[in-house]
Amino acid sequence: MPSKIASARPVDLPEAASGPRGMIHPRWVRITHWINVIAMFVMVTSGWRIYNASPLFPFTFPPAITIGDEFDGLQGALLWHFAAMWLLAVNGVIYVVLGILSGRFRRKLLPIRPAEVIGDLRAALTGKLSHDDLSVYNAVQRLLYAGVIVAGVVIVLTGVSIWKPVQFQELAAAFGGYDAARFVHFFAMTTIVGFLLIHITLAILVPRSLRAMIIGR
Amino acid sequence: MPKARKIIPGVDPKLLIKDAAKLIPEPSRRLFLRGATSLGAITLLTGCDIVDADTAGKALFAISRYNDRIQALLFNPNKLAPTYPESAITRPFPFNGYYPEEDAPEIDGESYMLEVGGLVENKKSWTLEELYALPQEKQITRHVCVEGWSAIGSWTGTPLREFLKRVGADLTAKYVWFQCAEGYSNTIDMPTALHPQTQMTFKFDNEILPRKYGFPMKIRIPTKLGFKNPKYVIGMHVMNRDLGGYWEDRGYNWFSGI
Numbered sequence: 001m002p003s004k005i006a007s008a009r010p011v012d013l014p015e016a017a018s019g020p021r022g023m024i025h026p027r028w029v030r031i032t033h034w035i036n037v038i039a040m041f042v043m044v045t046s047g048w049r050i051y052n053a054s055p056l057f058p059f060t061f062p063p064a065i066t067i068g069d070e071f072d073g074l075q076g077a078l079l080w081h082f083a084a085m086w087l088l089a090v091n092g093v094i095y096v097v098l099g100i101l102s103g104r105f106r107r108k109l110l111p112i113r114p115a116e117v118i119g120d121l122r123a124a125l126t127g128k129l130s131h132d133d134l135s136v137y138n139a140v141q142r143l144l145y146a147g148v149i150v151a152g153v154v155i156v157l158t159g160v161s162i163w164k165p166v167q168f169q170e171l172a173a174a175f176g177g178y179d180a181a182r183f184v185h186f187f188a189m190t191t192i193v194g195f196l197l198i199h200i201t202l203a204i205l206v207p208r209s210l211r212a213m214i215i216g217r
Numbered sequence: 218m219p220k221a222r223k224i225i226p227g228v229d230p231k232l233l234i235k236d237a238a239k240l241i242p243e244p245s246r247r248l249f250l251r252g253a254t255s256l257g258a259i260t261l262l263t264g265c266d267i268v269d270a271d272t273a274g275k276a277l278f279a280i281s282r283y284n285d286r287i288q289a290l291l292f293n294p295n296k297l298a299p300t301y302p303e304s305a306i307t308r309p310f311p312f313n314g315y316y317p318e319e320d321a322p323e324i325d326g327e328s329y330m331l332e333v334g335g336l337v338e339n340k341k342s343w344t345l346e347e348l349y350a351l352p353q354e355k356q357i358t359r360h361v362c363v364e365g366w367s368a369i370g371s372w373t374g375t376p377l378r379e380f381l382k383r384v385g386a387d388l389t390a391k392y393v394w395f396q397c398a399e400g401y402s403n404t405i406d407m408p409t410a411l412h413p414q415t416q417m418t419f420k421f422d423n424e425i426l427p428r429k430y431g432f433p434m435k436i437r438i439p440t441k442l443g444f445k446n447p448k449y450v451i452g453m454h455v456m457n458r459d460l461g462g463y464w465e466d467r468g469y470n471w472f473s474g475i
Contacts, residue, residue: 050364050365051365053364053365054362054364054365054366070273070274070468071467071468073467073468074363074364074469075464075467075468075469076277076468078363078469078470079277079278079280079281079468079470080277082280082281082284082470083276083277083280083281086280162365163475164291164474164475165359165361165475166296166298166299166439166440166474166475167291167292167293167296167440167474167475169296169298169299178359178361178367179367182365
């Protein structure tokens with residue numbers, strides 16, 4: 001079994017291992033990452049404006065941090081949301097498929113062991129966690145990156161459930177029906193935005209990681 | 218990794234130089250800066266698009282029309298909207314419109330006539346008495362608003378496809394256009410008009426349709442968003458031309474299937 005998996009991951013292994021070029025992120029990762037930045041920015045900020053039209057909780061998002069005010073009503077935000085969804089979904093599918101086929105997910109994100117996560121989290125909070133080798137993720141990073149990929153899959157599937165609760169009623173039912181799917185969609189957004197706060201903070205604290213995501217190393 | 222690159226005919230030498238430059242550590246800093254600049258440019262471009270509603274708007278409407286076609290492909294004419302028990306009905310069922318409830322049209326049932334036109338054989342207008350005599354069915358389905366909220370209601374009336382057959386409508390036509398008493402309107406696609414749950418509704422919750430829900434007739438379409446379910450309907454026209462609709466003309470997605 002392991003040998004079979006190993007043979008199915010030739011795409012970026014030579015560069016990632018210890019190639020002379022020291023590539024940390026292959027080109028496909030960087031391209032899909034930055035396309036995703038644009039797609040998520042539009043989806044989240046237009047989504048907040050759509051949320052405001054019928055809030056699930058007793059709060060709304062300040063209109064200033066939303067997009068889609070081209071019209072008096074909700075249409076602008078909906079137009080943005082249902083345009084950027086294609087960018088998010090197509091880019092996301094390409095990323096997940098390449099991540100699995102290249103072996104990158106397995107190599108970079110697995111295994112996730114609770115004991116290691118706790119240990120690395122403690123080290124991170126006490127400032128003892130090293131970021132010397134950007135090509136290797138610590139246990140906390142592995143958990144967060146794997147978690148945000150799962151949240152991404154959930155937000156797309158609940159999005160489809162809300163968009164087409166009749167045509168894809170079986171999918172909507174899997175999330176507890178139309179109304180429940182709206183809540184799951186919201187919590188997936190909260191998870192992703194929470195991840196982004198940590199992710200962006202750390203990218204600022206370790207600028208080399210931002211450079212690696214732009215030029216690859 | 219091979220140390221000596223082979224020069225392949227047709228390869229852009231500039232790209233080769235660029236690649237070579239990447240091998241040297243010092244310029245990598247400059248590349249980083251260049252990368253950062255283009256990242257900034259993307260942000261500026263997005264910001265620009267948001268401000269420039271004309272350019273962005275055109276692109277967004279083009280995608281919205283493309284989404285209409287995707288939704289028409291996703292629409293399964295045989296797939297029924299889920300139905301619910303009486304106990305699931307939302308009470309009170311919300312009133313919704315682009316005007317307050319007290320401004321809803323007040324239609325006199327005695328003098329009401331449903332105008333039928335366009336590509337139909339029999340263009341006679343229908344009185345409410347004649348309409349009530351048509352075979353009726355009841356459905357308890359979910360009304361999904363474009364704003365996101367939903368409510369379950371009980372609607373009783375005549376399947377639209379039965380009526381279209383009775384008036385000899387051209388069922389190969391593309392659209393059905395509905396005209397409402399207050400000036401509201403909707404155009405729907407023929408496959409949706411022929412869906413078994415698309416209904417000319419005369420009753421809500423087993424009672425004659427109250428004014429707030431569209432007396433005397435609403436078109437109930439459980440496969441479309443709420444705003445595509447016109448109330449106070451006074452005219453029905455089978456068309457090959459898309460005449461749009463109140464919200465459709467104001468930027469909401471035309472197909473709005475669910």
